Every structure is written in C-alpha cells, then in structure tokens.
Amino acid sequence: MKTLLALIFITGCSCQFKCPDRTGFFPDPVQCDLYYVCSKGEFEEKLCPDGLVFDARDPNHERCDIPANVDCDERTELQEPQPSPGCPRANGYYRHSDPLACDKFFNCVNGVPHELPCPPGLIYDDTSSTCAWADNSKRQDCKKAKRDKLDDGFSCPEEETLGPNGRKLPHPTFAHPEDCSKFYICRNGVMPQKGSCTKGLVYNEETFSCDDPKDVPGCEDFYEKAEKSKTKKA
CATH class of the missing domain: 2.170.140.10 (Chitin binding domain)
Known part of the structure; x- marks a missing residue:
C-alpha cells in the first residue's frame, strides 16, 4: 500500500x-x-x-x-545518494577519506574515486569544491597548514611578503644567511625550496633577484673571498 x-x-x-x-x-x-x-x-x-x-x-x-x-536556490531536494568507498555520491569532488590528508581530495566518476593533490600550500575546501588557502577555507580541521622545513632549518614565514610595488609575491624569495649566491624560494608562499644564482651573481633581497655583487651591500667581494678560501684549503 x-x-x-x-x-x-x-x-x-x-x-x-x-x-x-x-x-x-x-x-x-x-x-x-x-x-x-x-x-x-x-x-x-x-x-x-x-x-x-x-x-x-x-x-x-x-x-x-x-x-x-549551480545556484539551486529553493530547489533543495536531491535524489537518493549512491555511495561507494571514498564517494558519498557517485559523482563530484569530495574531501579525502584520510582526515589528515587536507591537501588531497577525490574526484568521483560513476562511483570510482580518483585521488588528486592540491597545489603546494593549499587545502581542499568543501564549500567551493576546489583547493584554497587555509585562511580562506571554512574547514576548521585544516586551518593550520603544515609548513615544511628544509634540511638547514629554513621554513617559509607565515606573514605575506610584499614586492617592490607593494603587491603580495606569490612565490617570494629570501636571502641565504651565509652564502650570497644562494637563496630560498617559497612556492605559493609556503613550500620552501633552495635556489642559487648564476656564477658571478649574488642574491639581492631588495629586488628579490640575482644581481651584480657591486650592487649588493655586504656581497661585493663574495667571489674573491670564496676563491681565497679555496686556495687556503688547497
């Protein structure tokens, strides 16, 4: 009945x-x-x-x-879900089944989950079904993005880095504390990576680029000193 x-x-x-x-x-x-x-x-x-x-x-x-x-407005009802492992519904984007994997998500196609990564420094955001900065996401469980460290202890600063024009740098660079020819790159502001200038140039933290040693205070004699140091060791 x-x-x-x-x-x-x-x-x-x-x-x-x-x-x-x-x-x-x-x-x-x-x-x-x-x-x-x-x-x-x-x-x-x-x-x-x-x-x-x-x-x-x-x-x-x-x-x-x-x-x-899609703006469903008052059309709030949906068909009965057809879930499968990793997929709350047969199609769409969903957070990873591992609650610690904030930087990964599933693209479900006909009930089959396909694992995808977010770009470095971003987390999967349920509201927008895309990757976003942790500060811009409503996911409380992933608010603090893990900041990796390099083997020498460098990690990217939490605050934004502004360029010479006052705009936020998407991939800021930072001077090495001891070697004028080396620097650090922060991919998407959070993922640290080592960088080095072409031989003969040194890193200029004022311009965020490699430059002539004579234009970088404190690094004018960097290569001459390095050659003398090699000679002494030999």
Missing part, C-alpha cells in the same frame, strides 16, 4: 509540471537534480547523474554540474 501511495505522489508531482515554453530544458521547482525536457509542449522527466545538479541558467542547453557551480 505504501509503495502504491509513493507512486501516486511521484506521478502527481510530474503531472503538475507544465512546460514554460514548447521547447527547452527546465528545472523541477523542488528537486535540484531533476529537470524536464520539453518538446512541442510535451515533457520528459530526467535526472542528473548522482552527485550533479541541473544548471537552469540557459533553457537551450542541457547541463548538469557540481553543486558548487
């Missing part, structure tokens, strides 16, 4: 729908992944693949997309 009532209810909902135009693709007023294909004033009911929702912005195009890209 319950099954019969459910069928009557569903059929009743479909029958209430009327094509806004004779031809096109139109959303269900209640369910975001349900839509209708209208042809000559007659409609056919369709469902997006599980995990995707109907993009109703253009009635001339049939398009299902991830929820982060």
Whole structure:
C-alpha cells in the first residue's frame, strides 16, 4: 500500500509540471537534480547523474554540474545518494577519506574515486569544491597548514611578503644567511625550496633577484673571498 501511495505522489508531482515554453530544458521547482525536457509542449522527466545538479541558467542547453557551480536556490531536494568507498555520491569532488590528508581530495566518476593533490600550500575546501588557502577555507580541521622545513632549518614565514610595488609575491624569495649566491624560494608562499644564482651573481633581497655583487651591500667581494678560501684549503 505504501509503495502504491509513493507512486501516486511521484506521478502527481510530474503531472503538475507544465512546460514554460514548447521547447527547452527546465528545472523541477523542488528537486535540484531533476529537470524536464520539453518538446512541442510535451515533457520528459530526467535526472542528473548522482552527485550533479541541473544548471537552469540557459533553457537551450542541457547541463548538469557540481553543486558548487549551480545556484539551486529553493530547489533543495536531491535524489537518493549512491555511495561507494571514498564517494558519498557517485559523482563530484569530495574531501579525502584520510582526515589528515587536507591537501588531497577525490574526484568521483560513476562511483570510482580518483585521488588528486592540491597545489603546494593549499587545502581542499568543501564549500567551493576546489583547493584554497587555509585562511580562506571554512574547514576548521585544516586551518593550520603544515609548513615544511628544509634540511638547514629554513621554513617559509607565515606573514605575506610584499614586492617592490607593494603587491603580495606569490612565490617570494629570501636571502641565504651565509652564502650570497644562494637563496630560498617559497612556492605559493609556503613550500620552501633552495635556489642559487648564476656564477658571478649574488642574491639581492631588495629586488628579490640575482644581481651584480657591486650592487649588493655586504656581497661585493663574495667571489674573491670564496676563491681565497679555496686556495687556503688547497
């Protein structure tokens, strides 16, 4: 009896729908992944693949997309999920099953999870279904991004680094404390990496680039001193 009532209810909902135009693709007023294909004033009911929702912005195009890209507004209902290991729904982007793997996520395609990494320094953000800076994400469990250290102890500073024009540097560089020809690169501001200038040049922390030794205070005689040091050791 319950099954019969459910069928009557569903059929009743479909029958209430009327094509806004004779031809096109139109959303269900209640369910975001349900839509209708209208042809000559007659409609056919369709469902997006599980995990995707109907993009109703253009009635001339049939398009299902991830929820982060679609404004469902009052269409809050969804079909029953079809979960599998690693995938809360059959399709879409989801946080990694390992709660410590903030910098990884799953792209689920037909129930199969494909592990993907975020760029260095970013974490997966559920709200936008993409990678983001920890400070810009609502994920409380990943607010503090791990800052790696190099073998000599260098790690990227937490504060932003501004360039000569006052703009934030996406990959700032920093002088080596002892070697004028070397420097550090912070990829995306957080991932440390060693760098070195071409022989004959030294790092200039004023311009964030390699420069002539005579233009870098304290490094004018760097290469002469290095040669003398080698001679003494020999």
